[in-house]
C-alpha cells in the first residue's frame with residue numbers, strides 16, 4: 001500500500017507537539033516513518049556539527065534499522081552531498097552514486113532530505129530501501145510535508161519555545 005504522506009505528516013506533528021527534546025522527537029519520528037513506508041530498511045537522522053578546524057560533519061542521530069556509520073564528513077556520501085548542495089538527493093541505485101557510504105549492504109536506493117532550522121541546515125532525514133528505484137518524486141514531495149514538521153520541531157528544540 002502507498003504511504004499516505006498527509007497522514008504521516010499529521011502524525012509527525014502530533015508526535016512532536018508540545019515536546020522540545022530533539023532526541024525524543026527524532027526517535028518517535030524515525031519510528032513513525034519506518035513504520036509508514038513499505039520496503040525500507042533504514043530511516044533516521046544525521047545532525048550537522050560545525051567544526052571550522054576539522055571540517056563540518058554529520059553525526060548519527062535517532063534511527064530505525066541496522067547500526068549505521070556514526071560520522072559522515074560534509075561533501076561525502078549521499079548525506080554529505082545533500083548538505084553540501086543543500087539539495088534533496090533521490091538516488092535510484094546507490095552503487096551508481098560516486099562516494100556512496102554503505103552502512104547496510106542491503107541498501108540499494110536512498111532518499112536524503114536536508115533539514116533547516118533558524119535559516120540554517122541542521123541535519124538530514126535519510127531513508128534507505130533494498131529495492132533499486134524505490135523512491136520517486138512523489139515520495140520526495142510527500143516526505144517534504146513531514147520534513148517541514150520536523151524542521152519546526154527541531155527549531156523549537158534549539159530555541160526552547
Ligand code: SME
Nearest residue numbers: 068077078079100101103
Ligand atoms: N548511505 C549514506 C550513509 C548513511 S546510511 O545510509 C544510514 C550516505 O552515503 O551518505
